[in-house]
Amino acid sequence: MAHLFWLSDAAWLSIEPHLPRGLPGKPRVDDRRVISGILHVLKTGCRWRDVPAAYGPGTTIYNRFTRWSHRPIWQRMFKRMAAAGPVPEELCLDSTHVKAHRSAQNTKGGLGRKRSGSRAAGDQQSPCTGRCVTGRPVAFAVTPGNIPDIHMAVPLLEGLSPPQKTLIADKAYDAMSLRRWLKRRRIKAVIPSLATRTFPFPLDRKAYKRRNVVERMWGRLKNWRRIATRYDRLARNYLASLAVAGF
Known part of the structure; x- marks a missing residue:
């Protein structure tokens, strides 16, 4: 055994x-x-x-x-355990695509994404936030695969308590709506500008290097086969799998 x-x-x-x-x-x-x-x-x-x-x-x-x-008991347990630790001041937001097993296809509403977060915000395609020191997830969301990453940024972050001071994310989250939302809450946006911007925003490159923490967190989660490949047809069961793995 x-x-x-x-x-x-x-x-x-x-x-x-x-x-x-x-x-x-x-x-x-x-x-x-x-x-x-x-x-x-x-x-x-x-x-x-x-x-x-x-x-x-x-x-x-x-x-x-x-x-x-x-x-959903697993999800509530995950939230309570995430809230039990110290509140992180620096959060990372990212998303990842998850392949669907053939047994999970042809479901109503299509295939989903996942998003995870810390006392900030986290992804079948999903964005995830984790503590920048440990790479521990603090929030997840699952959405259909055709939903842009930026659409889940604010909903993930809204459910988290202060004091967040910095949010680190990639170019997929470069949107004025998110930047204004962060500015109103006095949260520093460490997000590179899209190539299409005429006047790029300044970027704290030293802080941006720490975004690898959330990428490594997804790498660890995807060592779990039922996380890396979605076997279950129900999005809530996949979200529960993320919650249990996030313990």
């Missing part, structure tokens, strides 16, 4: 206080074992029915994931 994924003691101590209490129905089986099984499926990309027996019945693992996704 050495190849199986199990939550470490430190990871469990950070997750356990945020588990839901007093839910209706029968008492839950071992939460640590079931969540470890969910993480194993997300990491390896195996089918739910093929989850190793050490985690318990595959139906239990699948039902726990989908029911908590529908409520």
